[in-house]
Amino acid sequence: MDALLHSITPNFALPRRDSHPSYGLPGLNSPCRRSNSAHVAKKLLVSAATEKRGPDLDFNDPDWKSKFQKDFERRFNIPHITDIFPDAISIPSTFCLKMRTPVSEDFAGGYPSDEEWHGYINNNDRVLLKVINYTSPTSAGAVCIDPDCTWVEQWVHRAGPREKIYFRPEEVKAAILTCGGLCPGLNDVIRQIVVTLEIYGVKKIVGIPFGYRGFSDKELTEMPLSRKVVQNIHLSGGSLLGVSRGGPPISEIVDSMEERGINMLFVLGGNGTHAGANAIHNECRKRQMRVAVVGVPKTIDNDILLMDKTFGFDTAVEEAQRAINSAYIEAHSAYHGVGIVKLMGRSSGFIAMHASLASGQVDICLIPEVHFNLHGPHGILRHLKYLIETKGSAVICVAEGAGQDFLQKTNAKDASGNTVLGDIGVHIQQEIKKKFKGIGIPVDVKYIDPTYMIRCGRANASDGILCTVLGQNAGFYQVISQ
Incomplete structure (x- = not known):
């Protein structure tokens, strides 16, 4: 589940997943086409895979695998607030974890360190993105980088609470908005973001009505949010905050954020919404505004490449x-x-x-x-x-x-x-x-x-759990600002 947050960053567009696994079900009419020659099929498979890998690679270069991994790490690197503000000062996390009672096995190798005890996530933790080692590009579902289908590890950052945070909770004003179409679980994510922020000690949390439109429409006022307000919203479908498509110019949105004193923004939406979140992040960075922007990926179609499943x-x-x-x-x-x-x-x-x-x-x-x-x-x-x-x-x-x-x-x-x-x-x-x-x-x-x-309905049990994880990890990510 920790891998779920790794698509929660405005630093890259959400890649779409447009292929399906093959199931041997005779009841469904799915045309199957075979190439006349195996090498043609192999070439097509490799070509399709290499279109998604990024830069051109010379497979005759003995270091191509290392270069690919470095490029992958660069493209999927999560920005940290200290990259923009090197003088940013961290403080001990206000998110407290309950410690379990020690048992004798804990002392077998000596006294456990604090890191072993409190259960925070280390910044160097990584999660393996793909776990299947395909040995042939003709294997069912194979996605290969080179013609020999070489195994290449792809690691992404692990989500979760860190020991140090970079925002003082009393100085935070967090805003949440939902864009695009409705999706079961939106209220669940909103609820868990609010709960997680309150656990950190954040008191000023608001909802922006009707997506990005809420930043420009003077008739729409922000909605104060608290644990009491959101306690039961997950029992209903739709979005407490309302949704809309499109929105005002990015400069107008950032002007509104600056005027309202918003320094944390949670955006729930799809491709267009995240493109907007990325543009907001870049505009804030350009203005040297200490603002953290987090996108929670939303698509009912389940077609985001890096995620096993999307909520709803x-x-x-x-x-x-x-x-x-x-x-x-x-x-x-x-x-x-x-x-x-x-x-x-x-x-x-x-x-x-x-x-x-x-x-x-x-x-x-x-x-x-x-x-x-x-x-x-x-x-x-x-x-x-x-x-x-x-x-x-x-x-x-x-x-x-x-x-x-x-x-x-x-x-x-x-x-x-x-x-x-x-x-x-x-x-x-x-x-x-x-x-x-x-x-x-x-x-x-x-x-x-x-x-x-x-x-339009409320999320079922499976989606409810997924939304809780996404909302909680979004809150973790925002406060630590990594």
């Missing part, structure tokens, strides 16, 4: 199954019934895939990462005809970003700057009706779009 994903999958179950009942109860469910997933199909796997009722799962055809001998419609003839019904689960090449292109953008997607669910529904009418087979098609329903 488990809850979304759980809620998505309700729609799939409804589609199954509708399809199974009708003569030649077809149920279509469209789920969130602009660039990745993790929600659609996991909900399909968990339900066990989906016959066809369509995701953005895997190209498919609707028509033709290997098309979805031909397979659907087979399912109707053999099973009498079928259920299709499709991610919103799948099959966009079948739809008319648009230049329209949303508030976050993303291209507005066409409705692939409606398109598939229309194509099914047209196809089966043409071949004289009656079908009863039901289309369910629970897009926003799956993101």
Whole structure:
């Protein structure tokens, strides 16, 4: 769990994870394509991996591995406040850890040092990012750096409380904001950040309403936060602070922070939000303002490369199954019934895939990462005809970003700057009706779009724990300012 915080830094953009593990499940229609020659596949795999590694490397150089590791350490180095303010003075941590009662084994090698006793995290602690040693680029799920798939250790900083801190709690004014779309667990993270800051002794904690907009809209006032205020907010979905997309210019945001005396900023959001957090950090640094900015990564799609799981994903999958179950009942109860469910997933199909796997009722799962055809001998419609003839019904689960090449292109953008997607669910529904009418087979098609329903509920137990860890580690990170 300590590795979760290592994406919590405004110093780099959140890389997206656009590939899925391969599961041998015959019930799902996932086209499998094999290259005619192994070396072509190997070349493609290595090429795909090296695109993400950063600088060009000469694999004939005997020191390439060392150079790669140094570059990785440089790019993922977490900035410390002393990098900007070398004269910053540390004080002993105000976060107290309960000591356990010593036992005889503790004295086997002599009297334990203070470091062994109090349980703080050492600044030199690291966590191994990847634990699988792939021996071939053709292995399932392999991500290789060089053509021989050489094992290269990649280490990231360990999260947790440190012995020394660089902000005096009585001088801190911390602000929290949530941006982008809703996600189960936002209130859980807000709650734990507030609780952790209060444990350190921070008294001035405020919430900025409706994301970055709250810094510029004069009608929006900051919300005082305390343990009493946030005690039960995790029992509800949504965000106590409200959300919005976009925001004012960075200079205006930093001006507002300076005017309000904010020297700690917690930002909960996705790619665009973290780009804004990074810009705020750079502007504060340019102005020599002693401000710490921490980003807590949020995406319901579970597509951040360095994280095993993002908060809200488990809850979304759980809620998505309700729609799939409804589609199954509708399809199974009708003569030649077809149920279509469209789920969130602009660039990745993790929600659609996991909900399909968990339900066990989906016959066809369509995701953005895997190209498919609707028509033709290997098309979805031909397979659907087979399912109707053999099973009498079928259920299709499709991610919103799948099959966009079948739809008319648009230049329209949303508030976050993303291209507005066409409705692939409606398109598939229309194509099914047209196809089966043409071949004289009656079908009863039901289309369910629970897009926003799956993101509005409270976090389930699994996400609640993850949010607690993220919120607590964000508080640790901010106060130590490492």
